[in-house]
Amino acid sequence: MATTRFGIDIGGTGIKGAEVDISTGKLITQRVRVLTPQPATVDAVVPLAAGLVRDAGFSGAVGCAFPAVIKDGTALTAANVDPSWVGASVEDAITKELEGSVVTVVNDADAAGVAEMAFGAGRDVPGVVVMLTVGTGIGSAVFLHGVLVPNTEFGHIEVDGHDAETRASEVAREKHDWSREHWAKQFNRYLEALEKVLWPDLVIIGGGISKEPEKFLPLLKSQAPLVAAKLANEAGIVGAALVARDKAEHSSRIGAARPTDEISR
Numbered sequence: 001m002a003t004t005r006f007g008i009d010i011g012g013t014g015i016k017g018a019e020v021d022i023s024t025g026k027l028i029t030q031r032v033r034v035l036t037p038q039p040a041t042v043d044a045v046v047p048l049a050a051g052l053v054r055d056a057g058f059s060g061a062v063g064c065a066f067p068a069v070i071k072d073g074t075a076l077t078a079a080n081v082d083p084s085w086v087g088a089s090v091e092d093a094i095t096k097e098l099e100g101s102v103v104t105v106v107n108d109a110d111a112a113g114v115a116e117m118a119f120g121a122g123r124d125v126p127g128v129v130v131m132l133t134v135g136t137g138i139g140s141a142v143f144l145h146g147v148l149v150p151n152t153e154f155g156h157i158e159v160d161g162h163d164a165e166t167r168a169s170e171v172a173r174e175k176h177d178w179s180r181e182h183w184a185k186q187f188n189r190y191l192e193a194l195e196k197v198l199w200p201d202l203v204i205i206g207g208g209i210s211k212e213p214e215k216f217l218p219l220l221k222s223q224a225p226l227v228a229a230k231l232a233n234e235a236g237i238v239g240a241a242l243v244a245r246d247k248a249e250h251s252s253r254i255g256a257a258r259p260t261d262e263i264s265r
């Protein structure tokens with residue numbers, strides 16, 4: 001089986017991609033980034049995402065991380081993306097552009113979590129691990145003994161009467177011009193609410209802020225040990241590549257429930 005896959009990470013501001021060696025989790029081509037067009041409609045985004053693969057001359061299996069609930073390749077929500085994505089098969093749209101490559105689409109936080117569990121802060125950690133990606137929104141990925149429970153969407157739990165990510169995300173901090181300390185208070189309220197219902201054994205914090213862990217980790221409080229993600233802005237690409245199925249494997253898809261799915265190592 002080929003050990004390289006192409007990972008794409010579609011985000012609110014950038015679309016990134018690279019070829020990944022899935023046996024090591026290392027990028028084997030330079031990470032390429034194009035700006036996400038505004039409005040980020042299906043028609044505008046899909047050709048750019050497929051273009052990253054084509055420009056790299058890659059023709060194998062492709063994985064794509066996308067910021068929405070993904071079931072069977074289709075986006076079911078659009079909290080931070082254009083509403084035209086709801087009900088769109090992200091998988092079919094990109095596959096059509098690429099002619100020949102098989103594309104697997106996965107929620108972006110799930111992708112980042114899969115990468116951290118395989119090669120980063122969650123490696124070999126048993127029990128319940130929660131990865132939270134803090135950026136435009138808050139994404140969540142939950143693992144039990146290394147097995148992903150897909151599409152958990154814990155960024156949208158209600159905290160003090162608000163959708164959590166509207167107060168505790170990085171974009172909320174920027175929008176309200178909050179100090180890091182004030183933001184941390186909001187984030188700690190969020191962690192408290194989440195831990196009341198989930199009781200994880202480890203919390204991994206990813207997203208942009210994981211690049212400067214010394215600035216925010218000391219401000220955060222949780223019941224469970226809390227660590228910064230290790231793969232920073234490569235986690236989405238690496239995780240997308242790890243879940244990418246080749247033609248033979250593609251009949252079982254992530255996002256449709258696959259309770260026995262093991263993380264690729």
Ligand code: BGC
Pocket residue numbers: 066067068069077079080107108109110133136137138139140153155165
């Ligand atoms: C979306 C999630 C996504 C997260 C991070 C949330 O608003 O609902 O699907 O994982 O943002 O991008």
